[in-house]
Amino acid sequence: MTEPDLTRLKDVPPPREQAKRAALAAAMAAFDDAEKKSGSATQGNDAPIRLRDASSRTEGKTQMRASQFNYGLAASIAALMIAAPAAFYLSKFNAPGGGNFATVSGKLTDAAPAPAPPREESKQDALAAVQAPAAPAPAQSSTGSLGTVRGRLGVLVPPQTSGPAGGGRVGSAANAPAAPAKPAKMARQMEAERFTSVPMPASAPLAKSKEAARAVANGLIMQAPQDAADMLPPLAEKEFRDQFDSKDVNPVKQVAQEPVSTFSIDVDTASYAFARRMINAGQLPPKDSVRVEEFINYFPYNYPQPESAEVPFKPTITVAPSPWNAHNRLVHVAVQGYALQSAQRPRANLVFLVDVSGSMSPEDRLPLVKNALRMLVDELKPEDTVALVTYASGSGVSLEPTKISDKGKIIAAIDVLGAGGSTAGAEGIQDAYRLAETHFDKGGVNRVILATDGDFNVGVTDQGELKGLIERKRDKGIFLSILGVGQGNHNDALMQTLAQNGNGTAAYVDTLNEARKVLVEEASSTLFPIARDVKIQVEWNPARVSEYRLIGYETRALRREDFNNDKVDAGDVGSSHRVTAIYEITPAGEKKLVDDLRYGRKAAEPAASGDSELGFFKLRYKLPKEDESKLISAPIGDAQAVEKLAAAPEDVRFSIAVAAFGQLLKGAPYRGKYGYDDVIALAKGAKGDDPLGYRAEFLNLARLAKTARP
Structure with a gap:
């Protein structure tokens, strides 16, 4: 073709309007025929779409299925990982108030969410894997897979749907009534259920940020209202039962x-x-x-x-x-x-009165007391005597007065002490004083050493009566010292009363070092x-x-x-x-x-510089005998x-x-x-x-x- 020919072809006349409409109609008809042959799309918009070859259509379906699975997976993981710690908390502490709480299953909102527009079929397909129509909540069951969760977790957990015993799984709709699903949907639902039935470790991370954000955006996770009824009960604080006398500080x-x-x-x-x-x-x-x-x-x-x-x-x-x-x-x-x-120290007639009630079982109580008594025995002289009285539900003499020269027998009696039963402290004190009186040493020190956490809860517990008993024994020359142990039911008020009226000291032993300080380094101060x-x-x-x-x-x-x-x-x-x-x-x-009183006696004028006394000190005492x-x-x-x-x-x-x-x-x-x-x-x-x-x-x-x- 020559250049003149090309020039003539350049000037093509415009198409006729009728021919243009006919060509467009033919093209549309061809597209409609192709759509009927390929079938309806499983996902996406039902509006006419462009033609694609088979490989292209398969690739799109795969991507859309992955996207649908991610929606359900994200919601399942997010709900599971948020709910699991709270479920563990409630199962451990047996929190009350189950009426408004439900097992994690079915929908993840208290009420059915607003229906999505019909065109968002892909979103509803994703929701089907993790939600089902709401149902009334049954009574709280201990067999729920994750316990009961609500309120402060930041998610809304709905009532569990009815179904077979054993509760549902997070993200499972197996037990909820649902309309027949398309084969593809059922496959996706079964896959989500299989995945979410696997227990998740406590340290597992949440869904990736993109998937979690998608779940939040689609309404799978919502902020819960912070009503009092929806709040989990606070951690129960340990009850403080130690007892002390209340005294105001000295005034000016x-x-x-x-x-x-x-x-x-x-x-x-x-x-x-x-x-x-x-x-x-x-x-x-x-x-x-x-x-x-x-x-x-x-x-x-x-x-x-x-x-x-x-x-x-x-x-x-x-x-x-x-x-x-x-x-x-x-x-x-x-x-x-x-x-x-050492040569000036008088002989010692000691009675160890040891609380072996059930409250003394912890390591910082009876086991510590036993170690302390062994230390004290090592500090005594061979001519000193020791007896051992125990008390719990009753009182008993574990060791009659024995000289320290027979140390092995004393240590053996201490070693076999064990805790159990309730406390009858007054009865034990009476037995200890009886032993001390029976073997009273006129030239020595006669002392009862009480080791207890102060939990006198059975028998004679009147402090006035105990005080009177101890004062009478004090006047006879038998003194009382206290070794307090433990925390939680430490009765400091009672032990202070007993020690002050028994002409003894009150020490608190919380460690072996403190036991050594009181009974080894300061043994003479404590006893003599x-x-x-x-x-x-x-x-x-x-x-x-x-x-x-x-x-x-x-x-x-x-x-x-x-x-x-x-x-x-x-x-x-x-x-x-x-x-x-x-x-x-x-x-x-x-x-x-x-301020000085307006109408009272005026204070004395400041003394001359020669008056050097600020005050006068006096101390009064009695020698031991x-x-x-x-x-x-x-x-x-x-x-x-x-x-x-x-x-x-x-x-x-x-x-x-x-x-x-x-x-x-x-x-x-x-x-x-x-x-x-x-x-x-x-x-x-x-x-x-x-x-x-x-x-x-x-x-x-x-x-x-x-x-x-x-």
Whole structure:
């Protein structure tokens, strides 16, 4: 073809309109014939679509089926993994309130979702694998595959559809009535059911983000309404059944109105050991359990020693600035007891009274007590005697009084102790006192040592009756000491009452190290008294001091007249024990917490500079075998004062840090902004020689208390 020919062909005349319509009609007819031959599409829009060859149509069907499976799979996995933890929680804790809860099965919404438009057949095909028409919820069954789940999980779980016993599976519609499905749908449904029947491990991940988002977008997972009825019950907190006496902290007193302070000494340490246990577990102790004087007196101090057992106490007084109130001063009173030499120790007639009731079975109770008693036996001399009484549902003598020289027999009797039964503590105490009386040693120490968690729940439980029994035995020369163990039903209130009225000490043993401290390192202090009925009285000079308060000793307060009354019982002090008391005073002329009375007697004018006494200290005691008290006294004056707290001895500064820590735990309102960091800084600078690590342990305890939960 030549160029002229091509040029002529370029100018083609336009088609006629009738011919154009005829050609278009023929093409449409051809498409319709092809559609009839290929059959209706299984998925997608039913509107006319373009022609495709066989391989192309097969590939599209495969992709659409995969997409449909992903919808059901995503919904199944999401529902299963969200529901499984809650089902485990409910099956473990047996949560009540099953009326509104249903086994995970059938639809994943409380009500049927709004019907999808007819054109979205692909979406409804996907839903068919994991949902069925809603049905009324049956009674809650323990055989459901995943328990009952609802509310705070962020999904709505509908009532279970009726069907054969055993419950449905997540994503299964086998037990729900449904319209006959197309073969392809049934195959997909069976595949989803087979997949979701496999138990999922707790650590399995959720569906991929794309599939999970698709499930949420299509309404398979919905946010639940946070109604009270839909919420899962909260985790049940462990009931706190430990018992403590409630005492308010000592108030600030005006010297002009009440110039004399009188109290019984306290050498117990149970409060500190109990607080340490709780703080190490991440929880602050109850305020009623905190007795600040027991915190202070827990630690050994290197106070000046007395010279003889005839005058068994040496007081040392220091006056220093208060670290939490710049206007006030602290009067630190340290009393060191005489340390008996081994040859001076009297014989010991001991009766171990051991609670073997069911509550004593945990490792931190009876097993710990058995180890503690073995330690104590190793500290006794061959001529000392030991007896063993146990009590549970009844009381029995496990070992008659036996000399320590026959140690193997004593250890064997301790080793066979086992816990079981309820507690009849009063009956056991009576048996223990009977044994102690039968083998009473006039020249020795006669003492019952009670080891218990304090769970006296059977028999005579009246504290007044027990107190009367113990006082009568005390007057006969048989004393009572307490070893408290355990937590959860620790009856501190009862044990304090028994020990105080039995002229003994109350210790709390939570670890073997504490058992060693109480029964090995301080065995002489625990067992052998150097003085009885020890009382302290301080009179303040109103010309120098306007206000004062005693830190701690709330349970040991005495009336002013009790100090000189030898019939009034007070605390006993064992060999080498030391006692610390700290007063906070407001010097005359400084800012006070309590205003003077308008119509009362005016306070004394500040004394001249020559009057150096702030107050006067007195201590009264009885020697172990005497009934008449003796007196030790000393002035409190400027000669004992230091200008700065840093100039005070290490023992003084450390004990003040411990007092501040106890006040923090107690919630005392007089410490200003002094906090845990201040306590740590003061104690760290006064740690000094710490061979047994008690002060280092205190520093760690103060750090833990900062973050412990209340």
